[in-house]
Amino acid sequence: MKNNTLKAHLALLGANVIYGANYLIAKGVMPNKIGPSAFIFVRVLGAIFLFWLLKTTVKENIEKKDYPRLLLCGLLGVATNQLLFFHGLNLTSPIDASIIITSIPVIVLIFSAIILKEKITSNKILGLIIGGIGAVILISYGNKSGGTSSILGNLFIFLNACSYGLYLVIVKPLMKKYNSLTVISWVFLFGFLFVFPFGINDVLATDFASWSINTYLAVGFVVVFTTFLAYLFNIYALNYVSPSVNGSYVYLQPAVSFIMVSIYAYVLNHKEYAQDINLVKVLSCLLIFCGVYLISIKKGKKALN
Structure with missing residues (x-):
């Protein structure tokens, strides 16, 4: 069991290092080589193929009453x-994006309280306020900071x-009812129906002939690693660690993004990223981290788990 737990932590480490690297890798090909909508079209279509290929190993039917929820999850x-x-990453700094993403646990808490009627403790309220201040400062600071913000x-x-x-709150009942691979396969299929009208024209207008090997490698990384493998790593890890442990690994993403942007700015001499760290x-970032920490801590013995 300890061996499986270690593998789960390694899987989470791998998934969030991939996510952290994705900010800079994806931004590196937008919009010069491919537009954001076209990129999503290619990403989702590639992920559908990979997920449904793997889903052939899982024989499971969906009840008709659950299709509307799957459709909403896809949207x-x-x-x-x-x-x-x-589209946001195309406009802003990879570091800004990676920091703002760490507010997801705060947002999940709010929707869980509204939709699932989960209780909000005083610690969680304080965490919401602190994390919210951090997010507002970062968002409003965007145009004043220089760099690529x-x-x-x-x-x-x-x-x-x-x-x-x-989405995480709405999909929760489906994850309890069905195999997670079944759920994500249908979610991506329905999601593609909504992506199609936004991305098809951009895909047709994309000059694929101008793509270099590096462009194909970057797009392939996003499809295979960021979308397909990272999700599978998370599924595997959830079999052996709690969702709260899984979620705590999101804090790695800004760290990875900071490191990669620093390398680009100071080692590879991409000066446009030099002002992204301040x-x-x-x-x-620290305010958001503190807010999420206050939201995630538990009282009593559970805090030791």
Whole structure:
């Protein structure tokens, strides 16, 4: 069992290192090589193929009454979530995006209280206030900080986090009822229906002939690693560790993003990223971390788990 737990932590480490690297890798090909909507079209279509290929090993039927919820999950968890994320990342700094994403546990708490009627303790209220201040500072600071930051891009990333947070609450009953691979396969299929009208024209207008090997590698990384493998790593880990432990690994993403942006700015001499690291962003990051920590801690013996 200890061996499986270790493997679960390694899987979570791998998944969140992939997510952290994704901010800079995906931004590196947008919009010069491919637009955000076209990128999502390719990403979701590639993920559908991989998920449904793997789903052939799982024989499970969905009840008719659950299809509307799956459709809503596809809208929120795939289409709205990814379109807002890639359009936001196209406009703003990879560091800003990675920090704002860590507010997802705060957003999940709010929607859980509204939809699932979960109790909000005093610690969680304090965490909401502190984390919210951090997010507001970072979003509003977007256009003033220089570098590749943008208030509109930051706002898109925040709305993406809201969409994904609501998706996590809505999809929860389905994950309890069906195999998680079954759920995600249908969610991506339905999500593609919403992505199609936004992405098809951009895909047709994309000059694939101009793509270099590096472009194909970057797009392939997003499809295979960020979308497919990272999700499978998370599924595996959830078999052996709690969702709260799983969620805590999101804090790695800004760290990975900070490291990669630093390498780009100071080692590879990409000066446009040099102003993306500053004291305001570090402080807003710490505020969000403190807020999420207050939300996630439990009283009594459970805190030791």
